[in-house]
Amino acid sequence: MIYTIKIQQLAQLSFMQPCSLGYTSISxxxxxxxxxxxxxxxxxxxxVAETPAAGNREIDHELVLLAQRGDKRAFGMLVDKYQRKLxxxxxxxxxxxxxIEDVVQESFIKAYRALPNFRGDSAFYTWLYRIxxxxxxxxxxxxxxxxxxxxxxxxEDAENFDSGGELRTMETPETALMTKExxxxxxxTVASLPEELRTAITLxxxxxFSYEEIATMMNCPxxxxxxxxFRARETISLKxxxxxxxxxxxxx
Amino acid sequence: MNEQISALxxxxxxxxDAAHIINAMLKNKDAAQAWSQYNLIGDAMRGNxxxxxxxxxxxxxxxxxxxTVLSPNTALVDQISHVKHANKLPTSxxxxxxxxxxxxxxxxxxxxxxxxxxxxxxMEVAQADVSKGVxxxxxxxxxxxxxxxxxxPSASAxxxxxxxx
Numbered sequence: 203m204i205y206t207i208k209i210q211q212l213a214q215l216s217f218m219q220p221c222s223l224g225y226t227s228i229s230x231x232x233x234x235x236x237x238x239x240x241x242x243x244x245x246x247x248x249x250v251a252e253t254p255a256a257g258n259r260e261i262d263h264e265l266v267l268l269a270q271r272g273d274k275r276a277f278g279m280l281v282d283k284y285q286r287k288l289x290x291x292x293x294x295x296x297x298x299x300x301x302i303e304d305v306v307q308e309s310f311i312k313a314y315r316a317l318p319n320f321r322g323d324s325a326f327y328t329w330l331y332r333i334x335x336x337x338x339x340x341x342x343x344x345x346x347x348x349x350x351x352x353x354x355x356x357x358e359d360a361e362n363f364d365s366g367g368e369l370r371t372m373e374t375p376e377t378a379l380m381t382k383e384x385x386x387x388x389x390x391t392v393a394s395l396p397e398e399l400r401t402a403i404t405l406x407x408x409x410x411f412s413y414e415e416i417a418t419m420m421n422c423p424x425x426x427x428x429x430x431x432f433r434a435r436e437t438i439s440l441k442x443x444x445x446x447x448x449x450x451x452x453x454x
Numbered sequence: 455m456n457e458q459i460s461a462l463x464x465x466x467x468x469x470x471d472a473a474h475i476i477n478a479m480l481k482n483k484d485a486a487q488a489w490s491q492y493n494l495i496g497d498a499m500r501g502n503x504x505x506x507x508x509x510x511x512x513x514x515x516x517x518x519x520x521x522t523v524l525s526p527n528t529a530l531v532d533q534i535s536h537v538k539h540a541n542k543l544p545t546s547x548x549x550x551x552x553x554x555x556x557x558x559x560x561x562x563x564x565x566x567x568x569x570x571x572x573x574x575x576x577m578e579v580a581q582a583d584v585s586k587g588v589x590x591x592x593x594x595x596x597x598x599x600x601x602x603x604x605x606x607p608s609a610s611a612x613x614x615x616x617x618x619x
Contacts, residue, residue: 258465274518274522278510283493286493302505303506306505307516311517314517413464431460431464439495442494
């Protein structure tokens with residue numbers, strides 16, 4: 203059971219961030235709707251627990267440090283985390299799927315080469331997105347083209363860009379089919395999850411709420427939220443496994 | 455393990471634990487696969503799954519042939535260690551702990567000193583009583599005894615000798 207009153211109160215108090223950095227924000231798109239919610243002074247919100255969590259930035263920096271020490275697998279974990287986000291960002295500048303993949307790949311290689319210069323003054327994804335945007339611009343210049351979709355894409359867009367129609371324009375038949383199959387499997391599995399798992403994973407992945415915020419909304423301990431999100435991911439992962447195991451275990 | 459990976463993905467884990475899990479993930483293929491799939495699930499839910507299946511594999515093959523980076527940036531090392539220390543305990547706690555330790559040691563020393571003073575007092579009284587008793591018993595005048603004690607060397611000064619080289 204999700205407590206909508208608590209969501210409204212949290213939103214009004216600006217207690218929660220609508221989404222994590224670098225994530226698509228559905229709530230940001232609908233931010234105008236927040237103003238229409240009436241303030242309902244009901245019971246006091248109870249803070250469930252305090253978890254001293256490492257931020258996105260610190261975890262990325264830990265991975266970067268390992269990569270700087272020669273561990274290429276740590277860089278691979280950063281690729282896992284940011285490849286599709288960077289791809290989606292660059293799809294606003296380049297339409298062709300093959301070109302996007304080439305530019306994303308080149309961006310990661312440039313980032314790897316420049317890794318010794320990364321000092322941690324900015325977040326890793328900001329640094330990576332900057333490299334990606336510059337690589338895309340150079341790519342378009344080398345082809346004698348101007349960006350087709352969005353010429354003025356900048357870092358603030360990089361951090362908070364939202365999903366749009368451009369995504370549909372960049373798919374080849376092969377990737378379109380695979381993307382569709384994966385998206386279908388994920389969505390079907392999410393829809394079939396027990397309500398508490400479905401709510402927890404949706405609030406986390408689509409709205410970007412923290413565990414503490416979700417715990418407050420769902421009126422349960424943070425540990426329960428953590429467990430529900432994990433169980434949801436495990437269930438979806440099991441459903442995806444046959445799909446990902448085809449094509450000789452090539453993972454996305 | 456996978457539950458911790460799930461929490462790591464959401465940045466809902468302490469930095470010390472995060473470092474531990476990351477190290478475990480780098481050694482464990484299944485854990486690395488879980489990390490990869492959990493990222494894919496999130497991206498698929500948000501409509502981000504737009505790269506081909508072989509993308510990461512191809513990229514990592516190219517990264518493998520790149521010269522290995524072996525230069526941890528000191529600024530980043532300092533930043534991470536600073537965050538780790540900051541996460542451990544606030545500075546005010548350290549100051550309070552130091553102050554409490556000084557207070558305890560000071561109190562113990564003070565207590566010991568007071569205790570010693572209390573023990574010495576009866577000895578001095580007893581010594582005075584004895585000297586009085588001796589003087590009275592042997593018929594030695596008190597003035598003589600006082601003059602004798604005044605001219606006698608004190609306990610420690612008696613053993614100090616000046617030496618010139």
